[in-house]
Amino acid sequence: MHSLRRRPLIAGLLIAPLLTSCFAGGQEASSSGDGGGRLKVALAFPPAENFSPYGADATLLSRLGVTEGLTKLDANGTAAPALADSWQRKGDRGWLFTLREAEFQDGSKVTPAAVAAALEHAARAKPVTAALSGVSITAKAVGDRQVRITTADPDPALPLRLSSPGLAVLSAKAYGKSGKVSPVGTATGPFELTKTTGATAATLDRFDDYWGGRAQAAGIDARFIADGAARTNALRTGEADIAEAIPVSQASSLDKGSRKETATSRTTGLQLNTEKGPFKDPGLRAAARAAIDTSALAKGVYEGHADPGKGIFGPALTWAADKRVKPEARAKAAEPNGAAVTIGTYDNRPELPEVAQVLKGQLEKAGFKVRIEVRESSRIEPDALEGKFDAFVGARNTMLDTGDAVSVLASDYTCDGSYNLSLLCDDKVDAAVKKAENTADTDGRQDATMAAEAAILRTDAVVPLVHQRIVTGVGASVGGEILDPYERALVGTGTRR
Template sequence: MRLPRRPRLMAAFLLTPLLAGCFASGGDDGEAADAKDGSRLRVALAFPPAENLSPYGADATLLSRLGVTEGLTSLDANGAAAPAIAASWHREDDRTWLFTLREAVFQDGSAVTPAAVAASLTRATQAKPAPAALSGVTLTAKAEGKTGVRVTTATPDPVLPLRLSSPSLAILAPKAYDAKGAANPVGTATGPFELTKVNGSTSADLDRFDDYWGGRAQASGVDARFIADGTARANALRTGQVDVAEAIPVSQAATLEADTRRETATTRTTSLLLNAKSGVFKDASLRAAARAAVDTSALAKGVYEGHADAGVGVYGPALTWAQGKRVAPAGRAQAGKPAGASITLATYDNRPELPEAAQVLKQQLEKAGFKVKLEVREYSRLESDALAGKFDAFVGARNSLLDTGDPVAVLASDFTCDGSYNLALLCDKKVDQAVAKAQGVADTAERQDAAMTAEAAVLGTDAVVPLVHQRVITGVDAKVSGVLLDPYERTLVGTGTRR
């Protein structure tokens, strides 16, 4: 349901007026007003909401990319923590940080206060399942004076400011939460665009939030369409139905004009995840056989047509520091004989290369002696079954720094016994020990070393087979400027995005 608009009482005092010449005017009064106020952006996203736009799970990234939600911190271009709702912070002791809030208001008109922020973070810690950014972490948040929020962790967490940049730890107004703990981001966030209407899994409407602390957005709003089919997204851009289309399939890249293609190196890795808890791949020797059967170069050159690099680990070339620190996996089981073992291989079609990659993997695994059944669905209809271990193998694309910006966090959430996004259902004592050790390291270089040691422990189980490291293609109309492209894939539309 569309919410009634509220008066923007503070706009005249907080915001500078737009230049009248920024947009062409003409036509009737409505067209003139639209030109003065900024045009609406039409954006095609690849992933329909999987959880009714809950800010805690996979949908959190949708909200972040559309400029709806923000956390206490953000990530800068170098992957370091940068101010967002918090203007500054400092570490009081090994378990306690004090964040100083900037002056801001929620989209419902209420003030962003220490009490509201502390309550929002507390709600996130109580969410089920827990946000991936909080995997293995216990924290409490309390208001401190007029501008402070003190966050305390059960054990030392040297990268807490990075963790709090996660899209799944967005700060929402008190009215966002119901008695059962569910969070509704419609009209309750802090970003430059306010979510006003959600049309199921097909589209969403957003209006500019005029009281945004970071300044008035140049676009008057965003019309978001969720289009799972990659070819349809490319066609929508090519025919002028949308202004921006994310995740253009490599097979469609050549159909777009050169000035409408943006290729971005990302920290996204496509991997084959093997169910280490039950079924055929509970046997480590058969996981080793599957890993040995995979030819990653064929995927990078064939399926991805050179828009990806052959997989070398959880972390790819976009993390330049990782290449010189990589540790060879140890303790791998000797490859066994599949002997016709039957497996179900699942993937999703929101990223069009994945079904094709899965088909190539099916052939490679069958050549090695497995019998393979391939299952392809839209992601929102697949995730719960994958997490429940209903498949033997899963092909997925994962941005390793999406959740926190911390290289250790993805290992904790994806490959430890208590990990909240453990699609391989891996539970290995050596992996948990290596990840726990890395989590306790504060020095940046030493933490990177520890992350690579933990990565080697993960790869040694053969529960994950890195396939390719992706470069993402975004379609952007030639008249559009200011689209936010970053290797962490958290941003897309911001205050400077316009057409």
């Protein structure tokens, strides 16, 4: 039985070699003055889990500058200091992290005991946070500045893993007796979550004692607007200073200066249900793959703001393109003979229903009979994780959860994966992913990662459709926005209006 858990915030291309100056480890230098006014931010995805720091909402908290962990990702995709200013590996399974001086938003100090307790809470969270899928950790305070983290198995990617938004460090007050975890006033970031209005809005105030310097903006007024046209209109009318995920159909309506295009680690793919239904048959999965013209999607639906799908990892991850391995021994395409399939998708990213419609035409031309079901993401993905669709169109930021390419393969395509939309359980895939997980050398790990990608593509459990670039709308008076290829950050200490 598959272990299918939580919904990560759905996020398409990988990190570009050179990024704008806005993204420099997630922050820009802050001013010593009182700073500007409040920022109005329009976000595409509403909180799905009451701002839980372990599931989908962890990325919301990170993007709004509320939470942070021991490490973060720099522009090159490597682990950089955050609440930990240095670390050392101690043997195969141990790591020693040295903490910087910092405070929680409730005024308490960030101590080794507090950090160890926060990580232990995350390790016990149910459902498990994606960064710890298949991983077991223990954390213990060492002296007055250090934390020792021990993994059950060797984990050379642990510093990358600890950068995950789902492993944010919160104060003791965050953890209630009922088991609920509240990030309100208990995090360490430059902005403090002070008020929420259901799934429609959130209010954040500047945290003046932030270790990285006081933010230039006095606070953030966030609105969650699922409709892409409405988000774009909010930017045009001044109701929003920053609007994320501008639909490609709306991008041309913005002034060139307000349109910020970023290569990210997002791939849009068609996940095929390998456990039940028509696509349990490898031959029908092969027929679906053969029927799909990804160039038509990139040029048509995405209007050139995407590249045709080549694999799970797109061309912005330059080493992946150079090391890609051709899948071997794929199944021969079978005749669909009118096989009826249902494709699910969500409308928070308005291109996706259009992608599903184009796929419907292509698959029906090949002999399938296709029905499409569209809902808001938080309402449809639980059903997708339970295998209630024959296929699912989603946009996945493949580096979002850990920054480690191997981890997304483990989460999405192994028998015990926490986000296994295709319900794939294949011994060869699991073995290939395990080999990559156990490889510490960077070059060897990359080779093993691409071998694992080839093993997954061999099964036709997923058809990579496009590697997308995202468009962020930024008002003319705004500066210091963070154009993060991992989509973990949007505002920081230097964001201002």
